[in-house]
Each structure stands twice: as structure tokens, then as C-alpha cells.
Amino acid sequence: MRRRHFGRAVAGSACLLLSGALWAGSVEVSPVIASLSANHAIEAFTVRNEGQLPVTVQVSLMKWDQVQGKDVLTPTEELLSTPPLFSVAPGQSQILRVGAMHVTPRDGEIAYRMFLTEVPPPPQPGFRGLSVTLRLSIPIFIEPAKTRSPQxxxxxxxxxxxxxxxxxxxxxxxxxxxxxxxxxxxxxxxxxxxxxxxxxxxxxxxxxxxxxxxxxxxxxxxxxxxxxxxxxxxxxxxxxxx
Known part of the structure; x- marks a missing residue:
């Protein structure tokens, strides 16, 4: 089973604090891609915290199109995530379910992106650093009704x-x-x-x-x-x- 890590996905993008400390994400997510259909309308993702502190994750879902070869993302209500916001204790896992509200087979595949954003904890008293939230993007597709192949x-x-x-x-x-x-x-x-x-x-x-x-x-x-x-x-x- 393929997994993706916040830290690995943004290698070199951990936030460098002004205090000189280095902070990186420790959240592992699997699977890293999903395909939905009339027979499989819900996908279950496992979000695991391998760090030593609790982690809060926010979920956002986007319709994914391409115009002139460029990605275009727009908020969508065609997919639903449960829960949309959650915390994971150190060494623990959370099951995140994402499903299609209505699966209507079309001639072509429908594409979405799920973003998992790590919500930073409140700063400690006296903290004067700079923090950067880590964001992970996972593609989700609804399969077409007919031939399933790229050309x-x-x-x-x-x-x-x-x-x-x-x-x-x-x-x-x-x-x-x-x-x-x-x-x-x-x-x-x-x-x-x-x-x-x-x-x-x-x-x-x-x-x-x-x-x-x-x-x-x-x-x-x-x-x-x-x-x-x-x-x-x-x-x-x-x-x-x-």
C-alpha cells in the first residue's frame, strides 16, 4: 500500500523558525489516490500521526479541471468528507471517509483534489517565530461509464x-x-x-x-x-x- 507523508511531500519546505528551531510534519496518509464508482462510492483513508505531539488536520475538497494545460480548482459539494476536521494523538490513526454525493456515470472521468492541511497549534507564550502549515494533495476520480483508458x-x-x-x-x-x-x-x-x-x-x-x-x-x-x-x-x- 502506498503512503504519503507531509514531511516527505514537502521536502525542504518545513518551516524554519526565527528562533532557529526546525519543524516538519509527521502525518502519514494512505492511500495516495482514489477511484470512486457506483459500486465503490466511498473511500476510506488512514491518517496516522507518527510524531510526538497531537496534530489537527483540516480537509477541503475541490473540483479539478484543466484549461490550456493549467490546473483549475474550485470548491465542490459533489464530494463529502467525514470528519472534515479532526485531531490525531501521537501514535494514533484516524479513518477519513470521502464519498460522492451522487455517482452518475459519464462518458469521461471526473476529477477532484482532496487537500489535507495541518493546522498549527496555538503559539506558546513568548513565541516570536514563523510557522508554515503543510498541505497534502490527493487526487480522487469518479470512473467513467465506458472505456477506461487514456489516449x-x-x-x-x-x-x-x-x-x-x-x-x-x-x-x-x-x-x-x-x-x-x-x-x-x-x-x-x-x-x-x-x-x-x-x-x-x-x-x-x-x-x-x-x-x-x-x-x-x-x-x-x-x-x-x-x-x-x-x-x-x-x-x-x-x-x-x-
């Missing part, structure tokens, strides 16, 4: 300054997650690599820009190697005009 189409286009744009469009009924990809010209002289954890929702696209890739022109051939959450992709692409 990815990759394109490479020249930039006006000589670099390259890499675009991936998902015409499938569910999301895809791009983990990494590399791009090289036919002589393997120009190579770019991108490590990412970018989701491409159904009927959406994502794009990356590379100034360092050697100049490409429409009609040139480039080789693509990509890793996604459904497997590896290898393709010979023809550079297209924008």
Missing part, C-alpha cells in the same frame, strides 16, 4: 527562438500521469530530459517548453521516450508547425 498523442513544435515545445493531448476517457520523458534528434546530438509528475486529465493536454533543445524545423524527425503510469512510450515524431 495520448505527442507533438513537437519549434519555438520562435530556436527551442522546442512538447505537447501531449489526452483524448481518452481517463487521466494519464506523465512521469518522465526524453527527446532527441535523429543523430542523438540534441537531447532533453524532463522528470515530472504531471497529470493530463481526460480531454485535456499539457505542454513543456525547452530553450536548450537545438533548433528544430517542421518536417524534422525526433525520437521520444516517455514513462507514464500505464507504461513506456517510444515514438518517432515529425516536428509540426505551431
Amino acid at each position: 495520448l498523442a505527442w507533438r513537437v513544435m519549434p519555438r520562435a527562438d530556436g527551442g522546442a515545445l512538447v505537447d501531449v493531448a489526452n483524448s481518452g476517457t481517463i487521466h494519464a500521469k506523465i512521469l518522465a520523458f526524453s527527446l532527441r534528434d535523429k543523430e542523438s546530438k540534441g537531447v532533453v530530459r524532463q522528470d515530472t509528475s504531471q497529470y493530463v486529465l481526460a480531454n485535456n493536454h499539457s505542454q513543456w517548453s525547452f530553450a536548450s533543445f537545438q533548433a528544430v524545423r517542421p518536417g524534422d524527425h525526433v525520437a521520444l521516450d516517455a514513462m507514464t503510469d500505464t507504461g513506456e512510450v517510444t515514438a518517432d515524431l515529425v516536428v509540426q508547425p505551431q
